């Protein structure tokens with residue numbers, strides 16, 4: 001257990017004692033903290049941390065503590081809605097709504113074929129939802145177009161693991177972080193994305209001085225401020241940094257040759273691909289001074305144990321999969337995998353995006369089965385008792401490809417479950433236009449921005465109102481019990497999916513209902529049956545054991561096992577042809593490989609070292625758009641704020657959007673603190689207040705992605721480009737080009753007017769007006785001269801958050 | 806049948822070479838990827854044509870190359886579409902490709918894709934759905950059975 005002491009964090013608003021505490025797991029981020037839901041008078045009134053839970057020992061972060069407020073929000077949807085002939089959404093019965101959903105799905109299947117129906121789900125549901133989506137989508141609808149917002153979150157994790165190890169499943173766990181001498185947080189701003197994990201890291205660091213903390217991030221984030229070594233690289237330089245490191249390791253002759261020889265293939269080609277990355281070239285490409293790089297190389301090449309974590313700074317960047325594969329390569333050639341305190345730990349954003357991958361609601365088939373391997377498809381057909389030929393085969397499609405299919409009018413039905421693409425997808429104007437052209441079902445507890453394109457809305461139960469299991473970022477499977485009944489008129493995702501399957505009349509080969517289970521637990525038991533003998537074997541998991549043991553990491557192959565904290569301690573990887581979850585992709589172009597090509601690699605249970613040739617980002621600053629734009633999170637909000645904006649404390653802490661700009665850039669442009677400025681890209685524009693400081697480097701702007709009101713100009717994704725990583729198809733949100741414009745009125749100075757007089761008329765200080773006009777003194781104003789007045793200045797304080805202090 | 810395949814593959818090869826020539830001057834990272842996929846297509850097409858020229862050809866002789874060809878083409882189209890968007894965003898100027906060139910490339914790549922769909926359909930007829938679905942991507946296969 002990493003924590004030395006428990007600390008029960010609690011957030012309860014109740015008159016008197018609560019009636020009961022119900023066992024649960026935080027439903028917000030991928031850390032997966034254990035908690036109890038407070039119930040009084042059949043209502044959720046709060047939450048407290050689970051002191052026994054090894055992940056958090058009772059601690060909760062601000063988002064976790066405040067998540068329950070959304071359950072009681074007055075604007076919860078309590079009835080389905082259907083868009084009427086005049087284009088308005090109006091309340092409807094479940095019967096009418098489901099009939100329409102089913103009719104439209106059938107119509108699309110009939111008129112446009114199986115691949116005209118798309119389900120776009122989430123990383124915030126349960127295994128039971130995802131497995132049902134997999135079964136309904138693949139064996140029922142028989143469509144290829146199953147994807148989820150996990151594409152924006154963790155598809156790079158999946159593909160980096162598939163490329164190197166043959167199957168999904170992150171090798172190291174949080175326990176390894178507790179033991180590592182060195183921790184590299186690569187594009188992982190854990191202080192803001194997974195606060196409790198950060199607290200866990202810092203608790204040990206304060207106590208023991210370990211681990212040596214390396215943070216790779218173009219911004220001086222809250223995480224970077226605690227680093228022993230912050231590598232503030234230029235945007236798009238992740239792979240050059242890793243290539244430089246690997247080349248240095250090879251040049252210093254510090255490769256673990258025995259390990260490489262015995263447990264890997266592909267070393268020579270990999271070596272060749274990094275040999276140009278000299279210290280000087282790496283420094284030039286990454287913008288990191290040579291002395292810092294040398295220190296980085298020294299620590300990384302000599303450390304006896306290392307965990308490397310990754311998150312969106314890696315996954316949503318140029319060369320996402322290649323950079324994560326390079327991290328895998330590094331661990332392999334140093335032999336730092338499968339041992340205590342060692343291994344790559346490619347994490348996740350959402351609480352159960354990994355579960356969607358494992359259950360096959362997205363990507364490959366359930367329990368890591370390969371859709372291009374007829375033997376795996378035969379197993380799947382037998383498990384589901386369906387005709388093998390009816391199951392879609394071959395590599396998956398990503399959401400950006402689905403958008404293209406919609407634009408070509410090839411999709412007739414788009415089912416959006418638990419996600420808000422009009423705020424979260426890049427280049428959102430394009431997305432909106434596409435989704436306006438297709439029949440859209442939105443399944444959500446609230447009227448989100450995406451409701452604007454919905455034809456039907458199905459209101460769903462939230463955390464605490466349903467039962468099910470999740471998988472966090474380190475393979476821990478957890479259970480969340482139902483604490484209260486959902487509001488009247490609301491159903492769970494699971495119930496809706498089961499009802500849909502029934503109404504569609506999906507049957508197995510013997511004429512029995514394709515979806516034969518009716519409770520989440522029955523569903524889990526069926527799913528568990530599909531995992532036997534697969535990398536994610538869950539044979540030994542039951543709902544009861546999940547609660548009594550506070551979660552278990554897969555594989556859990558039998559009832560005696562309490563889970564597997566670390567993968568590959570036997571150095572046997574899932575790279576034999578019959579085991580592999582996919583046959584891999586070309587490491588440069590992303591082209592899917594065939595069985596024969598995979599066989600030719602000759603891995604046969606060894607890990608695969610891949611070439612990592614560099615290619616610059618697809619969009620870069622240019623004459624017209626001279627600044628880099630990157631997007632990301634704030635500690636106070638979660639994704640598109642559907643839940644966190646409804647928690648008063650979180651909303652107050654960060655009520656509106658802003659843009660971070662470096663002090664020197666602001667000074668050069670005469671922009672003052674809080675001034676509302678226009679940021680535009682070839683896709684659109686936003687107008688938000690400037691937060692001036694040194695968090696971003698010069699030439700870079702940062703806009704949080706949480707805000708996306710369609711009526712306001714505030715959404716980061718109005719600006720982002722919609723290019724994707726060649727292998728994982730994850731959008732490259734972190735690198736767009738943009739420009740800044742000031743929004744100002746002109747004012748002619750009248751006789752006897754001082755700068756102070758003018759400033760006070762506009763609610764500004766003389767100092768602000770002086771800075772806005774780049775005057776060296778307040779006396780630079782002359783009668784008749786034109787000066788610029790910022791049209792709006794908004795105070796944009798952010799409440800600081802540093803729990804470990 | 807062999808003759809028809811050979812003819813179709815040769816047609817695609819011609820278009821492929823023209824497209825490679827047309828994009829030769831450009832160095833945008835998306836063009837680098839596009840070019841790499843087209844080069845791979847070219848090499849697969851040459852091998853397939855050679856195979857058919859040699860006479861009787863069985864599935865085992867063409868399956869791997871066909872798989873690589875179709876899957877490379879599946880990347881060609883999105884890379885081209887992304888490059889086209891990128892070019893529109895940067896503007897059609899000086900050392901960027903012209904709008905006319907983009908239109909003509911779009912047309913050639915469209916024909917190439919149609920030819921591949923025709924080939925997929927013939928392969929599907931010849932070898933059956935249980936086989937083709939594992940080496941030809943779904944969206945090239947006949948619409949009435951797309952799995």
Ligand code: SF4
Pocket residue numbers: 026027028029030031032033056059060061062063064065193194195196197
């Ligand atoms: S760290 Fe994540 S899982 Fe833990 S309380 Fe915070 S949001 Fe919930």
